[in-house]
Amino acid sequence: MPSVNNLLNRLPHSAQVLHDSQMSDTATRRDEPARPTAMPIRLIDEKGAAVRGKRADGFEVPADDVLLSLYRKMVVARRFDTQVTALTRQGRLATYPSALGQEACEIAAVSALAEDDWLFPTYRDTIAILTRGVPPTQILSFFRGDWHAGYDSIEQRMAPQATPLATQALHAVGLATAAKLKGESTAALAFLGDGSTSEGDAHEAFNFAAVWQAPVVFVIQNNQYAISVPLSRQTHARTLADKAIGYGMPGYYVDGNDVAAMYAVISAALDRAHSGGGPTLIEGITYRMEAHTNSDDPTRYRTASETAEWQTHDPIDRIEKYLTKSGTLTPAIAEEITGEAEALAATTRDAMNETPILDPLELFDHVYENQRPSLIEQREFLARELASAESGS
Amino acid sequence: MPSVNNLLNRLPHSAQVLHDSQMSDTATRRDEPARPTAMPIRLIDEKGAAVRGKRADGFEVPADDVLLSLYRKMVVARRFDTQVTALTRQGRLATYPSALGQEACEIAAVSALAEDDWLFPTYRDTIAILTRGVPPTQILSFFRGDWHAGYDSIEQRMAPQATPLATQALHAVGLATAAKLKGESTAALAFLGDGSTSEGDAHEAFNFAAVWQAPVVFVIQNNQYAISVPLSRQTHARTLADKAIGYGMPGYYVDGNDVAAMYAVISAALDRAHSGGGPTLIEGITYRMEAHTNSDDPTRYRTASETAEWQTHDPIDRIEKYLTKSGTLTPAIAEEITGEAEALAATTRDAMNETPILDPLELFDHVYENQRPSLIEQREFLARELASAESGS
Amino acid sequence: MTMTQSRPAAAASATPITIAGALTAALRDAMTDDPNVVVFGEDVGPLGGVFRVTDGLSREFGDKRIWDSPLAEAGIVGTAIGMAMYGMRPVVEMQFDAFSYPAFEQITSHLAKMHNRTKGRITLPIVVRIPYAGGIGGVEHHSDSSEAYWTHTPGLTVVTPSNPSDAYSMLREAIASDDPVIFLEPKSRYWVKDDVALPIHTLPMTKAEVLREGSDVTLLAYGPTVKTAMQAAELASVEGLSIEVIDLRSLSPFDDETVGASVRKTSRAAIIHEAAQFGGYGAEVAARVTERQFFYLAAPILRITGFDIPFPAPKLEEHYLPTAERVLAALDTWEW
Amino acid sequence: MTMTQSRPAAAASATPITIAGALTAALRDAMTDDPNVVVFGEDVGPLGGVFRVTDGLSREFGDKRIWDSPLAEAGIVGTAIGMAMYGMRPVVEMQFDAFSYPAFEQITSHLAKMHNRTKGRITLPIVVRIPYAGGIGGVEHHSDSSEAYWTHTPGLTVVTPSNPSDAYSMLREAIASDDPVIFLEPKSRYWVKDDVALPIHTLPMTKAEVLREGSDVTLLAYGPTVKTAMQAAELASVEGLSIEVIDLRSLSPFDDETVGASVRKTSRAAIIHEAAQFGGYGAEVAARVTERQFFYLAAPILRITGFDIPFPAPKLEEHYLPTAERVLAALDTWEW
Numbered sequence A, B: 001m002p003s004v005n006n007l008l009n010r011l012p013h014s015a016q017v018l019h020d021s022q023m024s025d026t027a028t029r030r031d032e033p034a035r036p037t038a039m040p041i042r043l044i045d046e047k048g049a050a051v052r053g054k055r056a057d058g059f060e061v062p063a064d065d066v067l068l069s070l071y072r073k074m075v076v077a078r079r080f081d082t083q084v085t086a087l088t089r090q091g092r093l094a095t096y097p098s099a100l101g102q103e104a105c106e107i108a109a110v111s112a113l114a115e116d117d118w119l120f121p122t123y124r125d126t127i128a129i130l131t132r133g134v135p136p137t138q139i140l141s142f143f144r145g146d147w148h149a150g151y152d153s154i155e156q157r158m159a160p161q162a163t164p165l166a167t168q169a170l171h172a173v174g175l176a177t178a179a180k181l182k183g184e185s186t187a188a189l190a191f192l193g194d195g196s197t198s199e200g201d202a203h204e205a206f207n208f209a210a211v212w213q214a215p216v217v218f219v220i221q222n223n224q225y226a227i228s229v230p231l232s233r234q235t236h237a238r239t240l241a242d243k244a245i246g247y248g249m250p251g252y253y254v255d256g257n258d259v260a261a262m263y264a265v266i267s268a269a270l271d272r273a274h275s276g277g278g279p280t281l282i283e284g285i286t287y288r289m290e291a292h293t294n295s296d297d298p299t300r301y302r303t304a305s306e307t308a309e310w311q312t313h314d315p316i317d318r319i320e321k322y323l324t325k326s327g328t329l330t331p332a333i334a335e336e337i338t339g340e341a342e343a344l345a346a347t348t349r350d351a352m353n354e355t356p357i358l359d360p361l362e363l364f365d366h367v368y369e370n371q372r373p374s375l376i377e378q379r380e381f382l383a384r385e386l387a388s389a390e391s392g393s
Numbered sequence C, D: 001m002t003m004t005q006s007r008p009a010a011a012a013s014a015t016p017i018t019i020a021g022a023l024t025a026a027l028r029d030a031m032t033d034d035p036n037v038v039v040f041g042e043d044v045g046p047l048g049g050v051f052r053v054t055d056g057l058s059r060e061f062g063d064k065r066i067w068d069s070p071l072a073e074a075g076i077v078g079t080a081i082g083m084a085m086y087g088m089r090p091v092v093e094m095q096f097d098a099f100s101y102p103a104f105e106q107i108t109s110h111l112a113k114m115h116n117r118t119k120g121r122i123t124l125p126i127v128v129r130i131p132y133a134g135g136i137g138g139v140e141h142h143s144d145s146s147e148a149y150w151t152h153t154p155g156l157t158v159v160t161p162s163n164p165s166d167a168y169s170m171l172r173e174a175i176a177s178d179d180p181v182i183f184l185e186p187k188s189r190y191w192v193k194d195d196v197a198l199p200i201h202t203l204p205m206t207k208a209e210v211l212r213e214g215s216d217v218t219l220l221a222y223g224p225t226v227k228t229a230m231q232a233a234e235l236a237s238v239e240g241l242s243i244e245v246i247d248l249r250s251l252s253p254f255d256d257e258t259v260g261a262s263v264r265k266t267s268r269a270a271i272i273h274e275a276a277q278f279g280g281y282g283a284e285v286a287a288r289v290t291e292r293q294f295f296y297l298a299a300p301i302l303r304i305t306g307f308d309i310p311f312p313a314p315k316l317e318e319h320y321l322p323t324a325e326r327v328l329a330a331l332d333t334w335e336w
């Protein structure tokens, strides 16, 4: 059983560094964790061509069947996302933070996970949860406002979607550490937004993960904005991936609209996690094409031309081009995928057009595992009130 | 008037980085902030010899008169520190966290400050406050337990000593930013311990400082322990100074027992701060020779031989050797300094042997600037209680 | 909403204004009057805040006076403290109630204590604006009522307006105060309109206000529940019950005088709030009013509050929030 | 300290043990019984914690079961939550009361709410140990009583032992509970000794205990003030006043039954705590007991508490802390 405090590859204690003033400047450099590259790692460019050489940083384009599967999921997920945005505009949901434009990050991450791995999503990552197999109604009951969490976290190995920013990153580190302590190979993957990296909890999560060498992968979806606030007001660093250096963990700066690159880098990080290699920090450069949520007004803080420009870097476009060129994506398959996407959209519409039956008395039933008398009293109070409203009407 | 959000030297927006896949790997590298060196910067070694070349990282040994002044303050401060530790053992003070062994960091930092600059000290940094000119009684009233803060923070331009770890770093950033907004050249210097860098507030302070380009200098005194917890349980990074990279600010890894190096690096950082160059993160490698506080038992977590080993890197020894060799430190001057130190120790003893007269009713007088009726009532309650105890006895 | 008699009748230039609009006006006027007033927080700049309370100020004053900070609440409060130490008067925004919790240590251990620990040498004239409470169908963490955490913390002043006039006047007073003020904005009431002529000075922010006079019961409310109390009073009057409604306005300090006088007159009182009941603000109100007026009370002080559960999801919040009907039903439980 | 009649007389093997020692024993036994129990926090490893509550456990169980975490309280609670999601039962330590504040968001927004938001699918069997309150001459931030912050937060269970037997029994029960428990340890009482035979099972941790029977007044106390209450009762008995002393033990839930029965008997009650009075735990006690027992009460419930000021510096804390004399003086303010 590995020890949480058995630190691998520790540097010589700084005391020792001090002792030997004859030491050469490089003598203390060890095999350092991978540092983020100068340019974002990219495997497939906007024209659908494979990228090799330095820009690929040693990573390889995944096989066509893997890419086709990623493509399929992205298309389906996007259709779902636009459907949910539409339903929200129609008032079916209380709110919906769209991931339109971020499909490469979302789908790559969730597809790279092993079955036993855990995902720690935010409010932004609904399509990742969908892609991992949760039925739309269960996911959307949160945004519809039925209850706070709609799917079975334990069964699905996915935490409820986190709203308080960066808090979930610590949960991921804890869970990964527990797995490590139990000698199991489960890893955890936590999504974070660019803005969330400013929170103290993000720092504590990165640091605990590195010190405990927890099998966790942090995927920062740098979609350029935290609501209205651009990245330049969030950090002065060259990249968010550079933060990895300050924790002594590997960091990767990746083209987040390139699903091949995201998948390759995240898979490698998960491999490392599964085999005791500790945590990884990955930044995917992407863009939120939609408003922050339906109640946001992006015209107040960004230009239409900026959004249009990003449209040319669409994550689905380029993989579509690549797979079409390679002959893997045939018109027949494309049609089949569209059919799948439309079917899901229809199911989702139908599900959201139903009015859920909610029991207000359930409000009192889950506050504690050990129910307390005062809550039973309050439950009875509400029951009486509901009954008298019923009889009164 | 400079704008807080007018970000200097911003990198090209990551969107642009994405656009041009033809860009070479190095094209996006700008003039990056100084990165921490491989070995701690050192200007004077343990034998009292000047260090040149790479190890000095371009810094130069300060002039002899500066060094002599630093030496004098270190000797006086150490005498004060040992005196206070002794008084604490005798029960005169409630607690005292000694800075024995950390004099180079403490004195270099406080000596590098301009008169208008602000210092944000922790409980550990009593000797820095002393060296900046606060009378012993005013400083020690905190540790004696008279009141929470004993000196006039506004007049002295020093915040009260902070106990909640890393919180003061944010105050320093705020104050420095206010000065910048007002167009004044005031800078702030915040001390932090190695352990405190793990707190979320440290991260937020570093990040706000970098984004706002605040004129602030963070001096981390890496004394190897947070109470009993060694640095290896606090970070997995090569150095704490490396954290600077993740914030896009200059970082310096310095021999914290070399007062010349600490003074040179901090002075340069303050120069930068005074002239609009933004924040700096400095790590000084040092060692706490005493227990964490008088109620700590270091034998539980470190060996006597480790402490003895560090004794050979004593910060006063080497500067003494250097100045003696150079002829600047004559026996006469040494004697004079000892006299000064002993005089201060005597004053301190005398002061702490007096019993302060405290007015319990003052407890109610400073909670608010606008006094409220309920506190006047409570004050009267205590006044009556005190009066009846008096008359009862 | 019936306005109090003590509030001046709308002047000739009175125009309809919302609570949000009144807050914007207060910020604008304070920023105009004093160059040391600065505003920062998450999305308060070009966006104007998620509730648009800072709408237009960024264009008007520029980014040396109002700007978007990095996304970190401890950082926001912590840097505000440093700025105040250097003579500024920061007004910061926590985007939603529950997102003030990361700043809890900075607020309780520093903001609240700095004046006391330095014997007043350092004053922290800081306003922490917090949109609070429910009623807008927000998902989890967007509807908390956090007032009891702040009111239990010595050193803080905690106030909450319930109408546009007070929103303006109290925010101006909070910004002008040399004590740190937690300024709770009832988010479900942001869009309530009154005819108001700005600038307006209402009662001092530390005073409660009798909004409606009555002789049988004193209903104490604040922020979002003031409307509930007024509705209940209206309904009750039909049944011949005369209810006095007091808008507490200031949660810390508590206006013992105004409330005491009312309770001595009516001999019955109830307090209404959205927060959970256990250890909620109503506990202090009930305890202190009982302590002081015990022999005037004909019945125990009632607390009509949220249940002792986390704030519900949007579709269930109607069952949680105190309503006028629930208030009246509660008054019925007294033996009369 | 007079022990209650309901506690079994010390068995043959009873030995003198402190609260700190009893807590250590409880941790040791829980760790022995269940491999999922892990302990971490600041300095809990080789040092054994600054109060030595984890003394020796690191040597005994090794660093896979108990270890020093990085110095960050949100990190400690946040990672404990993740561990609990994977089947562990973490017991974490906040080094001093005020240093739990950085963890406030993790505690209120996650630890307290996870069970509810997942309809019980995720349980968080986590114990957050917090040494609290004053009386040890600690410098600022080392003597806070934070209980009211936690008891107002639905989803948390909050308990506090006042003697070695309860320290052992309640900590075992807290660790065994599937609900998150804030376990408040009265730091000024760590070194109080009783003769106890471990392991011991006292009352369930959610029940209050009548420590001393009496007929004239009910004194409610918890943690550090239980001793104060017992002393006051002793002094009062000399003057012929018969005081019943109840150790609340559980702050949330509150044992209405035990307290109600006592107050109906005595018709007078007072609550003693160190925390500031305004919005303190005593407010809830006074409010709820008054609500339920109003017509049995001969006088308002008294709150004998700290003042509404930040906890004083060491040399002045004696004037802040409630004493037996202050309790008796307060009882004298009642009209009898």
Ligand SMILES: Cc1ncc(C[n+]2csc(CCOP(=O)(O)OP(=O)(O)O)c2C)c(N)n1
Binding pocket: A124, A163, A164, A165, A192, A193, A194, A195, A196, A197, A223, A225, A226, A227, A288, A292, C042, C071, C095, C099, C102
């Ligand atoms: C602790 C906390 N503070 C503030 C908020 C309000 N808020 C919700 S989303 C958001 C922006 C988040 O930006 P980012 O992390 O980049 O994620 P994105 O929404 O872009 O995916 C803010 C400020 C919150 N949810 N939690």
Ligand SMILES: Cc1ncc(C[n+]2csc(CCOP(=O)(O)OP(=O)(O)O)c2C)c(N)n1
Binding pocket: B124, B163, B164, B165, B192, B193, B194, B195, B196, B197, B223, B225, B226, B227, B288, B292, D042, D071, D095, D099, D102
């Ligand atoms: C927020 C907070 N958590 C915990 C503590 C308790 N504590 C006081 S000093 C200390 C260790 C600090 O270590 P470091 O930052 O390295 O400073 P040093 O004492 O070595 O100078 C701890 C844990 C505290 N004061 N504040």
Ligand SMILES: [Mg+2]
Binding pocket: A193, A194, A195, A221, A222, A223, A224, A225, A226, A227
């Ligand atoms: Mg973002």
Ligand SMILES: [Mg+2]
Binding pocket: B193, B194, B195, B221, B222, B223, B224, B225, B226, B227
């Ligand atoms: Mg240290």
